[in-house]
Amino acid sequence: MAVELLGVAGLPEIRPGDDLAALILAAARLDAGSIVAVAQKIVSKAEGAVVDLRSVEPSARAAGWARRWKKDPRLIELVLRESRRIVKMERGVIISQTLHGFVTANAGVDWSNTGGEHLATILPRDPDASARRLKQTLGCGAVIITDTFGRPWRQGLVNVAIGVAGLEPLEDLRGQRDRNGRPLQSTLLAVADELAAAAGLIMRKTAGAPVVVIRGWDWKPAEGSAGALIRPPDQDLFR
Amino acid sequence: MAVELLGVAGLPEIRPGDDLAALILAAARLDAGSIVAVAQKIVSKAEGAVVDLRSVEPSARAAGWARRWKKDPRLIELVLRESRRIVKMERGVIISQTLHGFVTANAGVDWSNTGGEHLATILPRDPDASARRLKQTLGCGAVIITDTFGRPWRQGLVNVAIGVAGLEPLEDLRGQRDRNGRPLQSTLLAVADELAAAAGLIMRKTAGAPVVVIRGWDWKPAEGSAGALIRPPDQDLFR
Numbered sequence: 001m002a003v004e005l006l007g008v009a010g011l012p013e014i015r016p017g018d019d020l021a022a023l024i025l026a027a028a029r030l031d032a033g034s035i036v037a038v039a040q041k042i043v044s045k046a047e048g049a050v051v052d053l054r055s056v057e058p059s060a061r062a063a064g065w066a067r068r069w070k071k072d073p074r075l076i077e078l079v080l081r082e083s084r085r086i087v088k089m090e091r092g093v094i095i096s097q098t099l100h101g102f103v104t105a106n107a108g109v110d111w112s113n114t115g116g117e118h119l120a121t122i123l124p125r126d127p128d129a130s131a132r133r134l135k136q137t138l139g140c141g142a143v144i145i146t147d148t149f150g151r152p153w154r155q156g157l158v159n160v161a162i163g164v165a166g167l168e169p170l171e172d173l174r175g176q177r178d179r180n181g182r183p184l185q186s187t188l189l190a191v192a193d194e195l196a197a198a199a200g201l202i203m204r205k206t207a208g209a210p211v212v213v214i215r216g217w218d219w220k221p222a223e224g225s226a227g228a229l230i231r232p233p234d235q236d237l238f239r
Numbered sequence: 240m241a242v243e244l245l246g247v248a249g250l251p252e253i254r255p256g257d258d259l260a261a262l263i264l265a266a267a268r269l270d271a272g273s274i275v276a277v278a279q280k281i282v283s284k285a286e287g288a289v290v291d292l293r294s295v296e297p298s299a300r301a302a303g304w305a306r307r308w309k310k311d312p313r314l315i316e317l318v319l320r321e322s323r324r325i326v327k328m329e330r331g332v333i334i335s336q337t338l339h340g341f342v343t344a345n346a347g348v349d350w351s352n353t354g355g356e357h358l359a360t361i362l363p364r365d366p367d368a369s370a371r372r373l374k375q376t377l378g379c380g381a382v383i384i385t386d387t388f389g390r391p392w393r394q395g396l397v398n399v400a401i402g403v404a405g406l407e408p409l410e411d412l413r414g415q416r417d418r419n420g421r422p423l424q425s426t427l428l429a430v431a432d433e434l435a436a437a438a439g440l441i442m443r444k445t446a447g448a449p450v451v452v453i454r455g456w457d458w459k460p461a462e463g464s465a466g467a468l469i470r471p472p473d474q475d476l477f478r
Contacts, residue, residue: 001245001448002243002246003243003437003440003441004242004243005241005242005243005244005437007241087477088477091476093476095477102392103391103392103393103477150477151391151392151477152342152390152391152392152470152475152477153341153391153469153470153475153477153478154399154429154432154468155409155427155468155471156409156427156428156429156430157427157428157429158428158432158433160393169395170395171443188395188396189387189395189396190393190394190395190396190397193393193395193397194398194436194437194439195440197397198242198244198433198437198440200428200433201242201430201434201437202240202242209240217440228394229393229394230392230393230394231391231392231393231394232394236391236392237327237329237332238326238327238334238342238390238391239327239392239478
């Protein structure tokens with residue numbers, strides 16, 4: 001089996017209100033066998049999930065934390081607003097659960113390459129809906145919205161899926177048996193995260209290839225939701 | 240940029256003592272631009288990191304836990320022996336830090352597709368050394384030994400790198416700036432884990448493609464060690 005990962009070249013800098021799907025269509029050749037991975041930042045920009053920090057009034061909590069750790073209090077305020085729950089707030093680092101339920105640093109608030117020095121991007125309100133809309137216009141087989149997340153235990157960031165359309169993010173092997181007839185031990189593969197990570201190899205951080213087309217990978221079309229990738233806390237023994 | 244992931248077909252069932260590198264060489268076309276991802280299980284099998292459970296004498300602790308959760312006490316004993324530290328031992332699940340320092344379920348002990356119903360595989364003693372030996376014989380650019388790990392916060396398993404040779408597992412963007420001249424926020428990308436995840440798309444669990452060749456991805460040759468992917472506990476705010 002051969003899978004191909006293709007960075008889409010020639011996309012312009014995305015701005016609020018841009019028709020992202022049309023811009024991707026103009027730059028890439030897609031078909032029903034294509035999975036399109038799109039970096040969260042350009043989805044947020046196109047959808048206007050961009051905040052002018054001059055409009056953000058920091059709370060006392062944000063201001064205090066920002067002073068202590070030499071951060072921009074407006075950014076801290078934005079991180080707190082985008083958080084459902086704080087996991088850790090230590091040594092200037094905020095790890096929280098976003099309004100969607102994902103656990104990441106700074107609740108996905110980003111202030112690099114946002115298109116202006118007063119601008120920060122936040123995660124799309126409903127990344128699955130963003131993926132569905134893109135998929136519909138693109139006419140491809142599936143869409144994955146990706147973001148780079150840190151993880152416990154392991155060093156470094158990896159790209160994961162925060163929105164999906166057209167596939168189940170988890171491949172469930174329950175009931176399957178190994179070649180000795182024993183039930184398989186580990187039965188749930190996070191294929192959407194593996195697709196996101198594969199795309200991340202090409203997106204990288206500075207390379208400016210925020211859209212990657214994946215061809216040649218077999219999957220069963222399904223509606224799907226990245227919410228399935230959020231581990232229920234009562235089943236989380238890994239922490 | 241186009242990256243190609245190719246599953247290597249036609250490998251026989253690997254047995255202790257097999258010359259894995261020779262078998263891969265016979266089945267795949269490789270060059271200095273190729274990264275070869277190899278599933279841990281066949282590395283363990285070839286190296287003889289296979290334990291006959293009939294030779295394992297369970298400790299009282301292993302026997303008690305196994306009785307309580309209806310597990311094979313010899314497997315539990317093996318998991319405990321392969322663990323440097325237990326992270327969680329609850330509801331029949333053991334999450335621990337392996338002797339190498341990786342955090343995973345069952346310390347990487349595996350009893351599916353091991354080649355015999357009394358056999359379990361354990362992780363290679365020194366997966367970086369395994370990767371280096373393979374790389375030398377294969378004459379490829381880099382080798383990654385992969386295993387499927389569960390993670391906190393997120394559902395499902397993903398393939399990660401437990402051994403590397405020929406590349407730095409972390410790509411360090413420290414000092415680089417965004418297009419507005421601001422320092423990049425997140426500066427360490429776990430590229431070896433993204434390569435492992437990409438390969439995992441093809442390996443899958445039952446597909447029987449334990450070797451994947453990655454072509455067309457740019458990297459700077461380096462010695463590398465998967466140990467760099469272990470997050471120092473005092474820097475781990477993600478838990």
